[in-house]
Amino acid sequence: MAIIVLDGDGRVQLFSRGAEALTGVTSDEAVGRPLAEALRLEEGSTLGAAAAVGASVSLREEIQTAWGEPRVVSWTIAAGEEKRYLFGQDVTGLHRAQALDRVLADLNADVARGVPASGLIEHVCASLTAEFRHCAAAIGLLGGRGVESRAASGPPEIEALLTAREVPWDIVPGGGAVLDGRTVLVSAEEPGLEIGSELDEAGIRSIAAMPITIEGSVAGGAVFVTRSPQGFDEATIRVLERLTASLATAIALAKSREEQALQSAALASATDGVAIVDERGVVLSCNRALARLTGYDEAELCGKEIGELVAASESEGWLFVLGGVAESWVGDAIGLRKDGSRYYERMSVSPVHGVSSPRFIVTKRDVTDERMLDELTSGFVANVSHELRTPLTSILGYAELLSNMHPGDLADKACEVARKIEASAERMRALIEELLEATTIQAEGGLKLAKRPVDLEQVVRLRAEAVPRGKEHLLIIDAMPDMPLVPCDPERIGRVVENLVSNAVKFSPEGGTVTVRVGVEGGEAFIAVSDQGVGIRSEDAPKLFDRFTQADMSSTRRFGGLGVGLFVADEIVRAHGGRIEVASEVGRGSTFTVRLPLEEPAGE
Secondary structure: OEEEEEOOOOEEEEEOHHHHHHHOOOHHHHOOOEHHHHOOOOOOOHHHHHHHHOOOOEEEEEEEOOOOOEEEEEEEEEEOOOOEEEEEEEOHHHHHHHHHHHHHHHHHHHHHHOOOHHHHHHHHHHHHHHHOOOEEEEEEEEEOOEEEEEEEEOOHHHHHHHHOOOOHHHHOOOHHHHHHOOOEEEEOOOOOOOOOHHHHHOOOOEEEEEEEEEOOEEEEEEEEEEOOOOOOOHHHHHHHHHHHHHHHHHHHHHHOOOOHHHHHHHHHHOOOEEEEEOOOOEEEEEOHHHHHHHOOOHHHHOOOEHHHHEEEEOOOHHHHHHOOOOOOEEEEEEEEOOOOOEEEEEEEEEEOOOOOOOOEEEEEEEOHHHHHHHHHHHHHHHHHHHHHHHHHHHHHHHHHHHHHOOHHHHHHHHHHHHHHHHHHHHHHHHHHHHHHHHHHHHHHOOOOOOOEEEOHHHHHHHHHHOOOOOOOEEEEEEEOOOOOOEEEOHHHHHHHHHHHHHHHHHOOOOOEEEEEEEEEEOOEEEEEEEOOOOOOOHHHHHHOOOOOOOOOOOHHHHOOOOOOHHHHHHHHHHHOOOEEEEEEEOOOEEEEEEEEEOOOOOOO
16 A cells, blocks of 8 residues: 655655555655656646645556556545645556456457457457557467467567567577476566576566467467566466466467367367357357356256356347347356356357357356455545545544634633544544555565563553543453463554454444453463444354455444454464454354464474
8 A cells, every 4th residue: 555645735745665665766756756756647647636636536547667667556635734645556456457358358359250370369469568568478379390470569679579589488598498388487686587688778677488388288489578677476477377378278269160179179278168159049069167157067058048147237238249230249247157146257249250050159257356356446445535534524624613713712622622633633543554554464474573471461451441432331351360471562462452442342332341351261362352232244254354344344434444453453363373263143242352372383
């Protein structure tokens, strides 16, 4: 999570580590400079315009990193009277997944139109470099006498290097391993790896070479290059591998269109669900991927109408393709499995040319994870905006009250108003600390602990009693006498206690008793926090410790919060070698039990 704070003139006052990692710009380089200059925003940037006028908005915009690589960022701007707060979430991965969907949709359409293999690789190279900017690609297909066909796309100077070799993967040190079916990754940023003077002069920093495998045999290879010092991360590699696998299937279909046996083998190896249907939409043949996706056996699918596998779609355009009214259709739909469960899918329908009877290719891809990620990101951005706007509004309101107050009333009321301003500012600080904690865990892959033998009762009493609560809530702390010292990080465990007690108070809107028990049981120390609140549904329990999630997402508005508190608490306890257990009954309350080892795990 990138956090940037601007002053009233639009100059950067704070530039978080997340902002540094996202943009490649250091805090020293950014602080004191206008936002547009610090982030190298293009003229007419929506982000720059919104920040300049102090608008509180959420938007998505592509930025250029310091190393020249584009990043798609979801921004939330919360504007105060004198400061503006910018929160940026890198959604490049989601953007790439959506771009890949477009490339694959074009590929499916090409296959349906009967485009030959040479045309497929040309179109894929062109689509890839258009969708993934600052990236070049080259593909070569092997035949009986070496390279049968090749294609390349990208900046002219890099394209020339890629096409100068007999096979594209020769540009990669050790690229011959592609013929053995292995992926080769080379980065100029890794010690001991030399990418060559020609590549270095062209600004190439990382190269990935991947085999194109059809029916277990290497039929060619694809080479992808980038000028980014960060190279190809795991998500990008997965995207390219998925593209290469789909391209392999498409090439197999193109080469074996008239041979049913080879076509069936290619369909069986596809990662997307594929079916061949007649003009009535009846499935004539399908691949194993479609069977896995829908829960039916391949034999069960044959004879079914494709409409039986669709619960709903954004339009009925695919029916017009079957009727011969439209050439092809690609869109989102809700798929229906054999067991009645539903999932989001990307579906395409295209006619098959050159056959005696009307035939159509239907492809179905499960995009549930992508849709959920998009919804989660959108919900989180909206939630951050709401949660920060609330204390900001309070601060501005009380500040206006002070400025309009009669001088004679200041002595009596100024302290009370100042306390309310301080409370709202403290709420904002706590929210930002939660965000920083969650993003630090994500960025660094864990927590650094400062463990020592600790009087756990003392930590619990200190932090539990510090949690704000009203008269309607009674706090009881019940500690086992003569407890042994517990090896832990008192500051981190104190945060866990604060979070659990705060949740117990927050989710008990009608009041009641909050009980905190501390003791030893089964060779472990435990802290159990119980309330008499709303409780948790059993089906929501597995989501409790997910990032940016509350058990019932509607509660983010009813009870407030960003949905990161339990995620952070769980990570802290796990880092101690412990666990958090949950017992709850709707309408009766919940008990969260933290269990910590009494002895240091071996190796620590």
